[in-house]
Amino acid sequence: MSTSTETTGTRAPRAATAGRRKAAGGGPRRVRRLSRRDKIVLAVMVGVPTLIQLLLIWIPTLLSIFLSFMRWNGLSLADIKAAGLANYAYVFNDSPAFWPAVQHNILWLLFLAVVATPLGLLLAVLLDQQIRGSKIYQSVFFIPVMLSLALIGIIWQLFYQRDHGLLNFLLGTAGTPQAVDWFGDSSVNIWAAMVAATWRHAGYVMILYLAGLKGVDPSLKEAAALDGANATQTFFRIVFPAMAPINIVIVVITIIESLRAFDVVWVINKGTNGLELISALVITYLVGEGQSIGIGSAFAVILLVISLVPITIYLSRVFGKEKKP
Incomplete structure (x- = not known):
């Protein structure tokens, strides 16, 4: 009698479990x-x-x-x-x-890699410190990324104009024979164009690195601090290596950006005279x-x-x- 009772008591939970599975959709499903x-x-x-x-x-x-x-x-x-x-x-x-163009593309790549990319990384590190108004700064630095390179070329033409440009005005040479024709002088126009491209590229790199910094495990920084590492050592030995996937993406993007650079130089002088x-x-x-x-x-x-x-x-x-x- 006791055995029968135990068997019945064992089957009851199984039946209940099977019923719950069936109700929950655990049984065989028809392929729709x-x-x-x-x-x-x-x-x-x-x-x-x-x-x-x-x-x-x-x-x-x-x-x-x-x-x-x-x-x-x-x-x-x-x-x-x-x-x-x-x-x-x-x-x-x-x-x-052709070969001057190859040299200019290599120079463009080196400039983006040595100047624009580190600048974007610096902005990302600064804005990651939860400073007051960081969201506003992020928006300001990211605005050039949303603009086309052709529009950026037009904006920087206003900045670089020989007679009425802002740069020559700040240098006190606007309207004088000493004024530099930043886009017309073949010895300096490539550098002026690369600065204009940097304005956009740095904002793009900043956003990517900000995303990478948010994904770094905070416990790594805490462990480095307990070991006596300062902020610089923690960044270069812990944080930066942890962002290896982001670093690879940025390297690829930097190379492609240097190769597809077109709009700025075409707006300036159709890619001639040093560009x-x-x-x-x-x-x-x-x-x-x-x-x-x-x-x-x-x-x-x-x-x-x-x-x-x-x-x-x-x-x-x-x-x-x-x-x-």
């Missing part, structure tokens, strides 16, 4: 088939972005690669003729602006005075190949970490 409306919504959500990617990125990229081996003036499809590697030979051997950049040469040959679709496409393909190097390194590191157990 997609309705026709669901399929249409999914097709639109996947198809529209894919179509945009094809029209604006992949098709133009493939056409650029194809046209870089052709000779074409851009007027009639009947005038397209095979050129082989002639366009690339012209770029590397005969183009008077030659590879991106500006692409447009110069595609739609400018020296129009040659094949040569312009060759410049674009060279820029694409150079840009793929940091992107490939970044993606290989990211996916390599995901594969590790």
Whole structure:
């Protein structure tokens, strides 16, 4: 009798548990088939972005690669003729602006890496100290990031004007023969353009590093303080290494920004007179005075190949970490 009672008492909780699981949806579920409306919504959500990617990125990229081996003036499809590697030979051997443009792009990269990126990091560290009005400062420094580089070029033209610019006014040379033509003088205009680009790039780096600083475990800082490390030692030995993923992203962004720099120099003088950049040469040959679709496409393909190097390194590191157990 006691055994029967125990068995009944054991089954009762099991039955109750099974009932609760069933009520909670723990039992076998039916796979819901997609309705026709669901399929249409999914097709639109996947198809529209894919179509945009094809029209604006992949098709133009493939056409650029194809046209870089052709000779074409851009007027009639009947005038397209095979050129082989002639366009690339012209770029590397005969183009008077290519190697100066390469030098300027390297200089642009070094300036962003040595000046703009550390400046953004400094702003992030200062604003991470919970100072009064930090949100306002963040907004002020981030505003240039929301502006296009073309608009930034126009704004800095007002700052750099020879006769009425703010900089020459502050130097006391505005309207005098001693006034510096910051954008017209080929010996200084590249530096003036890079300062304008830094104004935008530093704000972008600041936001990324602020996000990275918020993600650092506070216990690491506390442990460093208990070990007797000061604020500088804690940052460079604990905090900065802990932001390794952010550092990689910023390195890639800095390289890409230096390669895609175009708007500022094009607004200033269409990328001439000391402001030659590879991106500006692409447009110069595609739609400018020296129009040659094949040569312009060759410049674009060279820029694409150079840009793929940091992107490939970044993606290989990211996916390599995901594969590790």
